[in-house]
Amino acid sequence: GQQVMQIPQYQHVQEGEDFTTYCNSSTTLSNIQWYKQRPGGHPVFLIQLVKSGEVKKQKRLTFQFGEAKKNSSLHITATQTTDVGTYFCAGASGYSTLTFGKGTMLLVSP
Amino acid sequence: DTEVTQTPKHLVMGMTNKKSLKCEQHMGHRAMYWYKQKAKKPPELMFVYSYEKLSINESVPSRFSPECPNSSLLNLHLHALQPEDSALYLCASSQPPRIGANVLTFGAGSRLTVL
Numbered sequence: 001g002q003q004v005m006q007i008p009q010y011q012h013v014q015e016g017e018d019f020t021t022y023c024n025s026s027t028t029l030s031n032i033q034w035y036k037q038r039p040g041g042h043p044v045f046l047i048q049l050v051k052s053g054e055v056k057k058q059k060r061l062t063f064q065f066g067e068a069k070k071n072s073s074l075h076i077t078a079t080q081t082t083d084v085g086t087y088f089c090a091g092a093s094g095y096s097t098l099t100f101g102k103g104t105m106l107l108v109s110p
Numbered sequence: 111d112t113e114v115t116q117t118p119k120h121l122v123m124g125m126t127n128k129k130s131l132k133c134e135q136h137m138g139h140r141a142m143y144w145y146k147q148k149a150k151k152p153p154e155l156m157f158v159y160s161y162e163k164l165s166i167n168e169s170v171p172s173r174f175s176p177e178c179p180n181s182s183l184l185n186l187h188l189h190a191l192q193p194e195d196s197a198l199y200l201c202a203s204s205q206p207p208r209i210g211a212n213v214l215t216f217g218a219g220s221r222l223t224v225l
Contacts, residue, residue, distance in 0.1 A: 031211050042200060042216045043153060050211075088152055092211060097166060100152035 002027050004091050006101030014109050019076040021104035023089035030093055032065055032072045037103075038085040046074075046087075079108045113137050114217035116201050122223045125191060131220045133184040133201030141206040142184040143214065144176060147198045153216075159184060160206045191224045198222075 003026040013019055023032065031050045035043040047056055049065035049072060056063045062075045072091075076083055086105045090098040114135045123129050135142065141160045145153035158166035159178040173195075175187040184201055198219045204212035 033213060035214075042198075042219050043214070045213050045215065048213055095211075097155055097158065098214070100154075103150075103152055105150070 002091070002093055002096060002099045004089060004099045004101040006089055006104055008104055009102065010105045010107075012107040012109065013079050015081060016078050019079050019083070019106055021074050021087050021089075021106075023072045023091070023101050025070045025091050025093075025099075027093050028069050029091040030069075032069075032089055032091045033098065034063060034072075034074055035088045035090060036085050037088065041085070043088060076106075079106070081108050081110055084108050114201055114203055114215050116199075116217035116220050118220055119218065120221050120223075122225065123188065123191065124225050125193070127191075128187070128189045130188065131186040131199055131201075131222070133186075133217055134182055135184075135201075135203040135215070135217075136182060137203060137215060139203035139205055139215070140181055141204045141212065142178060143202040143204070144174075144184070144186050145200040145202060145216075147200055147219070153200055157186075188222075191222075193224050196222055196224045 005024045033048045034046040037043045047063050052069050053067045054065040060077045064073045086103040088103045089101045092098050117132045143158050144156040147153045155168050156170045157176045162178045173190050177185040198221050200219045201217040202214040204214050
């Protein structure tokens with residue numbers, strides 16, 4: 001079945017440093033979504049990418065979808081303590097359900 | 111505030127108890143989901159309802175029984191659970207029919223502990 005690998009599993013940065021998490025799929029995706037889950041919270045939708053090579057920005061967050069639609073990344077510029085949480089990518093092919101990556105837990109020290 | 115409401119927030123039950131988790135959404139979505147999430151793991155799909163009909167059951171044990179009384183409500187009936195079933199149970203909703211293509215709105219979850 002479809003697999004979505006996500007790295008790193010965990011990252012601890014100093015406030016102000018940049019952060020990137022990467023997702024790779026074993027199959028071509030029709031779309032990839034990113035969710036953020038704060039400690040003790042629930043996943044909250046951040047963005048959806050559907051086009052090959054797509055790049056979207058939300059303030060300090062930059063999301064990319066690879067040309068082959070098999071990989072994606074989330075980059076945070078100048079992290080803040082409010083960025084703490086686990087970031088999940090989730091991809092789907094055709095009419096399949098979303099497959100979640102294992103997530104990257106981000107810790108930010110002030 | 112989340113637009114998908116789950117009750118109860120916390121539930122402790124014994125292995126012989128029968129309990130239910132409830133989920134309500136007022137977003138006009140016609141697909142609803144149950145996910146199970148263990149600590150430090152991603153959400154794991156259990157069931158999908160589309161237009162109030164069960165469309166996906168991810169080989170979930172029969173001690174979990176879903177129910178969708180109407181387009182806004184989703185229940186998960188629990189019976190004879192095991193301690194390893196302790197987890198955060200998340201309800202989500204989206205627009206059908208392209209289940210995998212649609213964005214999920216999650217509820218805050220029900221944290222279940224089975225003793």
